[in-house]
Amino acid sequence: YDSEGGDLTSAGRLEGKLREKTLTLDTLNPQVKAVEYAVRGPIVIKAGEIERYLEEGGTKPFSEVIKANIGDAHAMGQQPITFLRQVVALCTFPELMDSPSFPEDAKWRARRILQGCGGHSLGSYSASPGVECIRKDIAAYIEQRDEGVPSDWENIYLTTGASDGIMTILRLLVSGKDSSRTGVMIPIPQYPLYSAAISEMDAVQVNYYLDEDNCWALDINELYRAYQAAKLHCQPRVICIINPGNPTGQVQSKKCIEEVLHFAYEENLFVMSDEVYQDNVYTPDCQFHSFKKVLYEMGPEYFNSVELASFHSTSKGYTGECGFRGGYMEVINMDPEVKAQMVKLLSVRLCPPLAGQAAMDVIVNPPQPDEHSYKQFRQEKSSVLGALADKAKLTEQILNAVPGIKCNPVQGAMYAFPRIFIPPKAVEEAKALGMQPDMFYCLRLLEETGICVVPGSGFGQKDGTYHFRMTILPSIEKLKVLLGKVRDFHIRFLKEYSALE
Amino acid sequence: YDSEGGDLTSAGRLEGKLREKTLTLDTLNPQVKAVEYAVRGPIVIKAGEIERYLEEGGTKPFSEVIKANIGDAHAMGQQPITFLRQVVALCTFPELMDSPSFPEDAKWRARRILQGCGGHSLGSYSASPGVECIRKDIAAYIEQRDEGVPSDWENIYLTTGASDGIMTILRLLVSGKDSSRTGVMIPIPQYPLYSAAISEMDAVQVNYYLDEDNCWALDINELYRAYQAAKLHCQPRVICIINPGNPTGQVQSKKCIEEVLHFAYEENLFVMSDEVYQDNVYTPDCQFHSFKKVLYEMGPEYFNSVELASFHSTSKGYTGECGFRGGYMEVINMDPEVKAQMVKLLSVRLCPPLAGQAAMDVIVNPPQPDEHSYKQFRQEKSSVLGALADKAKLTEQILNAVPGIKCNPVQGAMYAFPRIFIPPKAVEEAKALGMQPDMFYCLRLLEETGICVVPGSGFGQKDGTYHFRMTILPSIEKLKVLLGKVRDFHIRFLKEYSALE
Structure with a gap:
């Protein structure tokens, strides 16, 4: 209120009657306050700030922020499955049913979905x-x-x-x-x-x-x-x-x-x-x-x-x-x-x-082998899944070659969750800052490389162990660069804090 | 459990150990139990049952259920605004940007939205x-x-x-x-x-x-x-x-x-x-x-x-x-x-x-007067709003001509909320059934005419007053039929219960 009401000259203000806010940190539902969600938490807010800083012409030791914090495939450049988008576009704008550039197998699916909708509209x-x-x-x-x-x-x-x-x-x-x-x-x-x-x-x-x-x-x-x-x-x-x-x-x-x-x-x-x-x-x-x-x-x-x-x-x-x-x-x-x-x-x-x-x-209800769209669908699907399998393997291999990082095989899902060794001096420094050691580590990684990953403390881990979560979603070229930067950073970080022992 | 486990012969069952469900009405979060939502409440569930009954060849004094319970315009036949759907379809399937059948003003809006999306995709x-x-x-x-x-x-x-x-x-x-x-x-x-x-x-x-x-x-x-x-x-x-x-x-x-x-x-x-x-x-x-x-x-x-x-x-x-x-x-x-x-x-x-x-x-951010799509957009928009204004007026007039119904002007929104007189004998009968009198009324209306409206008790009302909410969304022809049926029903209902006095 103070900052907003600074120039008030109203009767209320002159009487010295400062209207309090109804909703403050003190009166906020305490259960809301207790909520934590690291995947879009402080580190991601920081990454956004750095992004804006770069956009506005600021300089950093890197040219872009790579958000490996969230399983957001398209944001990382993955292309949509054509058939899926065709069906949804047809449902959205049914005049496209007359367009020869949309395949029949997509059209019949869209027609069927719309028949299940009130007024045959996606707007119901x-x-x-x-x-x-x-x-x-x-x-x-x-x-x-x-x-x-x-x-x-x-x-x-x-x-x-x-x-x-x-x-x-x-x-x-x-x-x-x-x-x-x-x-x-x-x-x-x-x-x-x-x-x-x-x-x-x-x-x-x-x-x-x-x-x-x-x-x-x-x-x-x-x-x-x-x-x-x-x-x-x-x-x-x-x-x-x-x-x-x-x-x-x-x-x-x-x-x-x-x-x-x-x-x-x-x-x-x-x-x-x-x-x-x-x-x-x-x-x-x-x-x-x-x-x-x-x-x-x-x-x-x-x-x-x-x-x-x-x-x-x-x-x-x-x-x-x-x-x-x-x-x-x-x-x-x-x-x-x-x-x-x-x-x-x-x-x-x-x-x-x-x-x-x-x-x-x-x-x-994807295209079946006897349908027109099958070939393209199968090709797109296996290309995405094949690349993910390659990236899962690559991530595990590169991370495990770094001293002080140990990564279990990425058998499935979209993330690596490597364990990282953080030297005692770095743990000390983090604690002095009132920060989890892996948050400290991830913030340093972000500041120095532009890579945004999420500290293990946001997911929970055994006391005294430290991790981070990164997605394996960037393109293979980008992922190699990213993992190289993580490796170099980690070695630098270990060196810096081990020298302090 | 009993009904599902009737044919079990497992060890557990033979030992007489009946596994209880974890989640029952008794253990359910009581706050969930307390929730009421009349707009999709018991009367709408009943309407769905009647609809299925009719579909399966059952007969009623009417051929279709008219759902005037919810502000669901497209389900009532309202057509989407073309421009809106064009933009969303373009965002969904950007290959359409090359299609000459989509106007430029829709395309630039879609492009602008996609530029704001991660990876330029609606899938991020x-x-x-x-x-x-x-x-x-x-x-x-x-x-x-x-x-x-x-x-x-x-x-x-x-x-x-x-x-x-x-x-x-x-x-x-x-x-x-x-x-x-x-x-x-x-x-x-x-x-x-x-x-x-x-x-x-x-x-x-x-x-x-x-x-x-x-x-x-x-x-x-x-x-x-x-x-x-x-x-x-x-x-x-x-x-x-x-x-x-x-x-x-x-x-x-x-x-x-x-x-x-x-x-x-x-x-x-x-x-x-x-x-x-x-x-x-x-x-x-x-x-x-x-x-x-x-x-x-x-x-x-x-x-x-x-x-x-x-x-x-x-x-x-x-x-x-x-x-x-x-x-x-x-x-x-x-x-x-x-x-x-x-x-x-x-x-x-x-x-x-x-x-x-x-x-x-x-x-x-609708089409502007100097844009290609403006004319069609303006025509579609005013056609929808003009029809709604006509239907608002019509609804008020027809309802107010019915003895025992009093309807305030529908100045805005999408509903009439008329007050209905329910004879004491009907109130008595409803209460004997453990039902709100206006729920009793609306159920009778549904059973006899196929018209689904929501009892006033679902919205709250002064004690001793009764209402229902109906949407004004059906087409003007359908709305006239609907209101005529409501009138006839109401007169019949009054007659039936007043005769019992």
């Missing part, structure tokens, strides 16, 4: 769980993916990106009134949407640690340890799994998934499986297994009882369509009365964006 | 507050709308429809911990997003009643009454206004807005002005005044101090693009530290859908 609200024919396409896709495991389209809910679905399910489980008692089990390291949602809803975060020495595998004994420890001060009701892992890039084995599901069955936990990277598996000895399929194979006493929500998105995979905010969740074994309550909750926000729903439909 | 995340050039266009639009009142683009936040913005601001104000003490003043009748959000966040709903006898005007004395009464049991911190009114259709006078703002200034309230119907004003003696402009004209002691968020949307106006989930809010006088916290909160959900942001850009 859909039903809150999404357009019916898209829900049916998703169910058919899941059945095919899971080699015949049944999927009921009425269990499918379109969402505004996967984040929205994850928040919705957590909202059902976490009560404001006794929320300090609801435990939500999450992996550490985790994608910070989870910790942010837990803070916002005032639930209890229950950490289970992934095993860095074992390729970030999930160890069932650690799950039991975390659960038992948590039970002393809260009621753990839900376990979240991210597979393939974000930020850790591991792909879970079938055996491990079985163990998690058995644990959830025994301890009566709701299972949330974040499977948005299901198409991003790179190492030949790894395979994506959906939690649902594994649950099915465990037999009906499991498949008919464990409450499971799994999440998917248009933002990842080979499409990388983040801006469309498309996604879905499949929810099985949910109590029908709870389901009705969930639909009511979804209906308050009306519906997910229709363009995102259409994009999701193309992903689950 | 935007910054969490939205694409910078779109925020700038919105600020320029507001300045023009408000005849020169300054608007800072950094105060503009793109949202996923207006609902998302409203929830975000409320989330800042309502703390989970002491939320039972935060009062949120809302008009009665209100749009039930507000009451739903208040329930979900466990705040205190503070009702101020609009004056039905005075065209649903807001009476400042009633505001003071509501405030004083609320202060006895909570701390009112925010006042919500819907102008033009939903469901009530009134357009607030400048004097009334001044009074509200003075009241907010005096009592230190945050002001949320829901102005999504700002382009929907039909009666010549009414004019839309933005809260911000009125605040400005009250002088700097007000303009530099009252915290105000105003909301707009792509879903209403003359575009009716609900499915795009576009919208924005302008937030003035917010404490800079709080603003930083809000951006952090927004960043967890990454960004609003890019197609919706693009659609919003077209609305604030």
